Amino acid sequence: MRIVVGVGGGIAAYKACALVRRFTETGHQVRVIPTESALQFVGKATFEALSGQPVNTGVFADVPEVPHVRIGQEADLVVIAPATADLMARAAQGRADDLLTATLLTARCPVLFAPAMHTEMWEHPATVANVATLRAHGANVMEPASGRLTGTDTGPGRLPEPEEIFGLASLLLERADALPRDLTGRRLVITAGGTREPLDPVRFLGNRSSGKQGYALARVAAQRGAQVTLIAGNTIELAPPAAVELVHITTADQLKTAVDKHALGADAVIMAAAVADFRPTHVAAAKIKKGVDEPDVIPLTKNEDILAGLVDARTEGRLAGTAIVGFAAETGDDNGDVLTHARAKLARKGCDLLVVNAVGEGKAFEVDTNDGWLLGADGTEQALDHGSKALLASRVLDALVPLLR
Numbered sequence: 001m002r003i004v005v006g007v008g009g010g011i012a013a014y015k016a017c018a019l020v021r022r023f024t025e026t027g028h029q030v031r032v033i034p035t036e037s038a039l040q041f042v043g044k045a046t047f048e049a050l051s052g053q054p055v056n057t058g059v060f061a062d063v064p065e066v067p068h069v070r071i072g073q074e075a076d077l078v079v080i081a082p083a084t085a086d087l088m089a090r091a092a093q094g095r096a097d098d099l100l101t102a103t104l105l106t107a108r109c110p111v112l113f114a115p116a117m118h119t120e121m122w123e124h125p126a127t128v129a130n131v132a133t134l135r136a137h138g139a140n141v142m143e144p145a146s147g148r149l150t151g152t153d154t155g156p157g158r159l160p161e162p163e164e165i166f167g168l169a170s171l172l173l174e175r176a177d178a179l180p181r182d183l184t185g186r187r188l189v190i191t192a193g194g195t196r197e198p199l200d201p202v203r204f205l206g207n208r209s210s211g212k213q214g215y216a217l218a219r220v221a222a223q224r225g226a227q228v229t230l231i232a233g234n235t236i237e238l239a240p241p242a243a244v245e246l247v248h249i250t251t252a253d254q255l256k257t258a259v260d261k262h263a264l265g266a267d268a269v270i271m272a273a274a275v276a277d278f279r280p281t282h283v284a285a286a287k288i289k290k291g292v293d294e295p296d297v298i299p300l301t302k303n304e305d306i307l308a309g310l311v312d313a314r315t316e317g318r319l320a321g322t323a324i325v326g327f328a329a330e331t332g333d334d335n336g337d338v339l340t341h342a343r344a345k346l347a348r349k350g351c352d353l354l355v356v357n358a359v360g361e362g363k364a365f366e367v368d369t370n371d372g373w374l375l376g377a378d379g380t381e382q383a384l385d386h387g388s389k390a391l392l393a394s395r396v397l398d399a400l401v402p403l404l405r
């Protein structure tokens, strides 16, 4: 695909290099268009070497090629990273005073802005209005990350990590309409990853969940405007999604405490985490050693079913109006195929939607792609085509939106 990476003049311009690299590594043809001030931060030669394409900022280079019209017309996706306050102001007004803004006017493909600026600039009414205008014109403007900015100040305005921008850009290539702002004003609680139940100070019972599907849900929901609390088990290696409140837990018991706390008043809870059904009844205070008190069996105690607890709480009126989504990782067996088991699970759990994945070698766990089915309590069944976990997340959120109170 032909990707245009526009680079605004902010200190985060250096992160655009990693983004360009990610696109070229995955086989895309990249054209970098910096603004004149972006070149104060990163040299033209760097972008030319990384993209293998010429780099210009103005409209008067290669005039016979008419680049100010052609590059935008031919693009499959335009990503602006970092999008500074000034660049977004110019784009919102429809200015065409350099090659990048001219390209934005001629592009008819999805456009993704990844803002980066100081918190005061991001929150200024002028920027807020410009972001609203860009969105009204059909562009996708990401929520920035919070955290350390240039200098010692912190707050919203940090450029989302290149990997996150790449993930959302890839999602827009899969599905141009994947990021509507239809979750604005909604509060979602999403669980991700797997729980670990300790046996002794060094060993645990765990599972193969990587957390990637739950993170993709949190990321896409936040970029669709939701206020998201992501409760995650054992996902230390995953980059925290931008504009998401992240709570780390280890055991099923901790997960339950966190879910019960955050679910109150939420519009929806999505239980993507793989929760251990059992925990060792006794946790040894010291490491279990060979030859000393060797256990023949490990007695297990059943953990509470968090999803079932949410459904009960709703029935009793404590979670009135909260939509509840469950996940099921299933394998077929002598008693039925994946869908038969999944239909029974939906009925048993009493949630509104059940996302079903068939699991097995190279499927669902740890990998970056997913597929499956989406079963609704109203009897609807939809196949989820194979694609990125972000694509599956966007389909699940599409089905969730009409169920919100």
Ligand code: CTP
Residues within 6 Å of the ligand: 252, 271, 272, 273, 274, 275, 276, 277, 303, 304, 305, 306, 307, 308, 325, 326, 327, 328, 329
């Ligand atoms: N789940 C939960 N609490 C548990 C176990 C599971 O909330 N103690 C949730 C998971 O987050 C998931 C759904 O229930 O959304 C289904 O998980 P799964 O492990 O497939 O369900 P089980 O009830 O364990 O079903 P079974 O063991 O019968 O397959």
